[in-house]
Amino acid sequence: MKTKGNQSYKVNIVTLGCSKNTVDSEVLMGQLSANGINVSHEQESDEAQVVVINTCGFIERAKQESIDTILRYAEARQSGRIDKLYVTGCLSERYRDDLQKEIKEVDAWFGTRELPQLLKKFKADYKHELLGERQLTTPGHYAFFKISEGCDRPCSFCAIPLMRGMHVSKPKEQLVKEAAHLASRGVKELVLIAQDLTYYGLDLYKTRDLADLLKQLAGVNGIEWIRLQYAYPSQFPLEVLEVIKDHANICKYLDMPLQHISDPMLKSMRRGITKRRTIELVETIRKSIPELALRTTLIAGHPGETEQDFKELADFVSEQRFDRLGIFTYSHEEKTHSFSLEDNVPEEVKQERADAIMAIQEGISWDLNQKKIGKDFNVLIDRKEGDFFIGRTEYDSPEVDNEVLIPAHNIYLPTGGFVKTRIVDATEFDLFGEPLQP
Numbered sequence: 001m002k003t004k005g006n007q008s009y010k011v012n013i014v015t016l017g018c019s020k021n022t023v024d025s026e027v028l029m030g031q032l033s034a035n036g037i038n039v040s041h042e043q044e045s046d047e048a049q050v051v052v053i054n055t056c057g058f059i060e061r062a063k064q065e066s067i068d069t070i071l072r073y074a075e076a077r078q079s080g081r082i083d084k085l086y087v088t089g090c091l092s093e094r095y096r097d098d099l100q101k102e103i104k105e106v107d108a109w110f111g112t113r114e115l116p117q118l119l120k121k122f123k124a125d126y127k128h129e130l131l132g133e134r135q136l137t138t139p140g141h142y143a144f145f146k147i148s149e150g151c152d153r154p155c156s157f158c159a160i161p162l163m164r165g166m167h168v169s170k171p172k173e174q175l176v177k178e179a180a181h182l183a184s185r186g187v188k189e190l191v192l193i194a195q196d197l198t199y200y201g202l203d204l205y206k207t208r209d210l211a212d213l214l215k216q217l218a219g220v221n222g223i224e225w226i227r228l229q230y231a232y233p234s235q236f237p238l239e240v241l242e243v244i245k246d247h248a249n250i251c252k253y254l255d256m257p258l259q260h261i262s263d264p265m266l267k268s269m270r271r272g273i274t275k276r277r278t279i280e281l282v283e284t285i286r287k288s289i290p291e292l293a294l295r296t297t298l299i300a301g302h303p304g305e306t307e308q309d310f311k312e313l314a315d316f317v318s319e320q321r322f323d324r325l326g327i328f329t330y331s332h333e334e335k336t337h338s339f340s341l342e343d344n345v346p347e348e349v350k351q352e353r354a355d356a357i358m359a360i361q362e363g364i365s366w367d368l369n370q371k372k373i374g375k376d377f378n379v380l381i382d383r384k385e386g387d388f389f390i391g392r393t394e395y396d397s398p399e400v401d402n403e404v405l406i407p408a409h410n411i412y413l414p415t416g417g418f419v420k421t422r423i424v425d426a427t428e429f430d431l432f433g434e435p436l437q438p
Helices: 019-034 060-079 090-102 115-120 160-164 172-184 210-218 239-246 263-268 275-288 307-320 347-370
Strands: 010-015 038-041 050-055 084-089 142-146 189-193 225-228 250-255 293-300 324-329 376-385 388-392 403-407 418-426 430-435
Touching: 010 019, 019 038, 019 050, 019 084, 019 115, 019 142, 019 189, 050 060, 050 090, 060 084, 060 090, 084 090, 090 160, 142 172, 172 210, 210 225, 210 239, 239 250, 239 275, 263 275, 263 307, 275 293, 275 307, 293 307, 293 347, 307 347, 324 347, 347 418, 376 403, 403 418
Parallel strands: 010 038, 010 050, 050 084, 142 189, 189 225, 225 250, 250 293, 293 324, 403 430
Antiparallel strands: 376 388, 376 418, 388 403, 418 430
16 A cells, blocks of 8 residues: 555545444545545445445444445455455444454454544544544535534443443534534535434533524524434423524424333333423424424334333324334343343334334324425425435435425426425325426
């Protein structure tokens, strides 16, 4: 491999897992590029001499995908199709000692907070002045925007603190500068991410300061949508709702993973909230902002989940009619508190329960989408795909929520542009629209 400043070799970054990993890969790419290194993201050709895999270790399915990807590139390393293979991210952080014994073809392993050490393998300097600089892998008009790292929550099923460490907030002034820089590059939508947005500021300012951060970000010129993902329900800072209401460029959207609703499960999961308080919070949010789209995530089959617990969960989903909903089957993760419990719900039962919840949600989504027919929405165009332009309303987050399909016959809609659109048809998880003439 050539030395620093020589672009005769190419680096390919492969990203697995969540949007937080996406941001980490983008920062790595920005650092490599600033050091004169030719870097790309998930290129399909075999032109790269060096591959860096940014792994996920959250649940069993994600871990297996990461291992399969490592093995695939390890074979390429062994056969000489690539010169170097590096592995970073959550799986590497959590299982490095075991993995490096088993997969000898990997040249080096790095944890989630070892970017400077990884850069040294390229004889590259860590450039501190590149605050907020990164190479976006998303379409240029939206970016995931990480406001903190790690998590202090004690959820019994979650291994995130083992891989990402404890909660560390980024200073507000740094985040505002990053947002302004992204806006100057054409980013119009910031998708705020963290393991827990609502914990923001406690370490730096001794108070939950998400509301003030939102006010400052909303004032950044060029940012037209700000979207909140991963808001923890326990001790939710209600002043955030007033800020959402008061700022037109903060989307009427909130992603709040609830995980369960039965009190025995919430206690076992160490969620710090009860069924009654959860329902009261949902009611408060909806009363404050009736038009807000509320997304949640649930877990099926946590140790000890009885048929009665699951019935409460299914009834809750039917009654609350969430705008968006996802569900995972429980994954028994070592070194978590739940790992000390017997994983006593069979895998097929976990999946049956998850499928049953999604069947309920499918019906809810159908009903809610049918009510959108004939209504007009401001749609942000993400891409053109086949015979359609694909976009989203402010009530939909990229990659996980509804999309609006607009026929591309005889019209042109620029990617990253907003277009007023009338919904003319709908399925369970997609909307079909026609652009309105200005």
